[in-house]
Amino acid sequence: MAVIVWIAEGTWPACVDAARTHAPEGAEVVLLHVIDEDIPGAAHGAFAGLLGRGRPDRDPGARLEHLAAESAEALLQGAAERFGRACVRLERTGRVEREVVAVADGANLLILARDGDRTRLGPRSLGPATRFVVDHAPCPVLLIWPHAAPGIATMAPPPR
Numbered sequence: 001m002a003v004i005v006w007i008a009e010g011t012w013p014a015c016v017d018a019a020r021t022h023a024p025e026g027a028e029v030v031l032l033h034v035i036d037e038d039i040p041g042a043a044h045g046a047f048a049g050l051l052g053r054g055r056p057d058r059d060p061g062a063r064l065e066h067l068a069a070e071s072a073e074a075l076l077q078g079a080a081e082r083f084g085r086a087c088v089r090l091e092r093t094g095r096v097e098r099e100v101v102a103v104a105d106g107a108n109l110l111i112l113a114r115d116g117d118r119t120r121l122g123p124r125s126l127g128p129a130t131r132f133v134v135d136h137a138p139c140p141v142l143l144i145w146p147h148a149a150p151g152i153a154t155m156a157p158p159p160r
Contacts, residue, residue: 001027002107006100006133007079008033009071011113014146016082018111022142027108029087031079033072034099097132107139113146120154 003023005015016031023029069091076089092099104110112134115127125145126134134141 001109003027003029003109003111004100004104004107004139005029005031005079005083006034006110006112007031007075008113008115009075011115011146012075012079013082014144015111015113016079018142018144020083020085022109022111025085029083029085030090030103030107031076031083031087032090032092032100032103033076034096035069035072035091035093036096037094097129097136100129100133101136101138104133105138109140109142110137111142111144113144115146118145118147118150120150120156121152122154122156 001024003019005019019029072091080087080089112130114125115130117124134143
């Protein structure tokens with residue numbers, strides 16, 4: 001059995017806790033973190049277009065790539081320690097939602113957390129990347145609340 005756990009800033013502890021609960025002993029558990037390629041890319045572009053022609057050594061995009069890799073490594077290390085069992089740490093770079101779906105191909109379970117509006121029930125509790133993953137996942141999905149779920153009174157009223 002292969003279980004993929006999407007490790008994202010702000011929600012990863014709840015995902016790791018869910019994996020400890022739902023991944024059977026002996027399952028291959030993959031802790032996945034994806035670095036969004038757009039952030040360093042925007043810095044590279046801004047620097048090249050506005051500031052840095054002829055000065056590639058001062059490109060802030062390279063520094064952002066390095067910081068993102070360090071942050072991903074720290075998140076994955078913390079997640080592995082919290083999980084407390086053997087697991088695989090996987091770091092990818094690209095379009096976050098597409099990388100998560102690609103890694104989930106062939107998995108038995110994908111664990112991820114709601115990352116949108118956490119004050120009410122409903123579709124806005126999912127951010128755009130999470131919505132894409134839920135809609136396109138090629139395997140069963142365990143979607144969790146990173147904190148206690150809001151009460152049912154927060155649900156929108158029915159349409160007229």
